[in-house]
Amino acid sequence: MSNLLVDRLEGLYVRFREVGEQITDPDIMQDMKRYVKLTKEYKELEDITKAGDEYKETIERIEESKNIIANETDEEFREMAKMELDELEEKLPVIEQRIKMLLVPADPEDAKNAIMEIRAGTGGDEASIFAGDLHRMYTKYCESKGWKVSISSVSEGTSGGYKEIVMNVEGDNVYGTLKYESGVHRVQRVPQTETQGRVHTSAASVAVLPEAEEFDIDVKESDIRKDTYCSSGPGGQSVNTTYSAIRLTHIPTGIVVTCQDQKSQIKNLAKAMVELRSRIYALEHQKYLDEIAGKRRTMVSTGDRSAKIRTYNYPQGRVTDHRINLTLYNLSAVMDGDIQEIIDKLQTEENIERLKESGL
The missing domain is CATH 1.20.58 (Methane Monooxygenase Hydroxylase; Chain G, domain 1)
Incomplete structure (x- = not known):
């Protein structure tokens, strides 16, 4: 030694x-x-x-x-x-x-809970369906880790899946694990609506934010505009009859968050505040990510959320992570939530790079 x-x-x-x-x-x-x-x-x-x-x-x-x-x-x-x-x-x-x-010093954000946003990109209805597939994949993965997942807002696609879905994930070292998933995910497959059997390429973006706690950032009440409206979607008899859904707008930054998954306006407000704090906090955290993105291939996703990080090729049953040139031929297992091997390899690569930086 x-x-x-x-x-x-x-x-x-x-x-x-x-x-x-x-x-x-x-x-x-x-x-x-x-x-x-x-x-x-x-x-x-x-x-x-x-x-x-x-x-x-x-x-x-x-x-x-x-x-x-x-x-x-x-x-x-x-x-x-x-x-x-x-x-x-x-x-x-x-x-x-x-x-x-x-x-090697750990990222102080790693132990935090996370907010995950999945948004359909290019590809129309097929992109929304793929966003739904990603949501299912992450939900199953989180369940396997014993983490708690709750949806804060959702916009459904016209043919299934989601145009956008935001969920909160609570558990041990959630952000430190899921942060590698930020970026553009691309799918290559034959859509159900395709009559000639042609393979189409669609995309969905994933953003993972560390959940900010109250002492992480001070958000002034005077800077927030609160709007209430009727919930839509699943929720029982109270849907479309009570103003339980919450929309918060942070005036200085223009950040808008909504929450409608709870029947109680108070509960929706509490969840919306957590997400708002996290999104404001993420603006500062992003500066840190931008600094290290150029140094670590594994962090390019969080440094630049427009970066293409992974391709899911259905005809070949193949998953490729472009940051570390990793290709696996177990697509069905991956889409069923078995993504630990990919995350482990990304973490290993990042740790090697961080170790080099430390000079030990």
């Missing part, structure tokens, strides 16, 4: 003890924003120090095995020590790599 890495670890052991003391301080526990931040830091440091302990223990066992091989006269005992040494020397670089990855 390099001296730089050892020095970083020693400093983190000290910080780990400091944070451990701070989170038990009654004054700090009263400051919720600070307490949440310190608790998160403590968990991250705990993972690093555990890996550091494992590394130190492995080093000690390697030295013990070498000592046995050099000084032990019992051949069987020496042979056992050689076998253990081989295993330990194989294990050591794996632990070291894990420590390096843990030392």
Whole structure:
């Protein structure tokens, strides 16, 4: 392990003890924003120090095995020590790599919930149907992760699917996982309305925003215009009879959000405020994404939402992610929500690039 890495670890052991003391301080526990931040830091440091302990223990066992091989006269005992040494020397670089990855600072937004917007692009009715397919894919994926999904606004397509659908996703490390899905998704297939069997290309765009919490951004009430209107679509007898749907307009930025999925106006207002805060917050976050987009191929999607990131080719049963030149021939499984392999490979690529940037 390099001296730089050892020095970083020693400093983190000290910080780990400091944070451990701070989170038990009654004054700090009263400051919720600070307490949440310190608790998160403590968990991250705990993972690093555990890996550091494992590394130190492995080093000690390697030295013990070498000592046995050099000084032990019992051949069987020496042979056992050689076998253990081989295993330990194989294990050591794996632990070291894990420590390096843990030392690379995480995006502070990764742990947040997310707002996902899917919008039909070029391709008319077929684009709306594809947007519906993407919504189903993401819903199934989120269910497999145990995440909670709720729809805040929807505009249905004339032949099925959606012109636009916005959903909130709540769970563990949601934004850090789904952020790779931002960008233009393209589908190549024969539409149901196509009589001559020709393959058409359609597209839908996906935007993933980190959900902003109240202490992330201060939105003045005087800057918001609130309109109410009757809900449309599923919802029972109250649909089109009560003014429960909410439209919020942020006057300084012109951002407009709507929410109509709840029967209660109060609940719709609360959800709309979360989305409004997140969209305003995303304007600042986008500057950060623009800065790193040129450095990391995996982040081109979030740096530029007009970038084509993935193609779903039905005639060939193929999915291609253009950022990392990944091609898989399991289209039906992917459209059924099995996208973890793609996300894992994108995360791996990004981590490698971030590791290079860190100089470790």
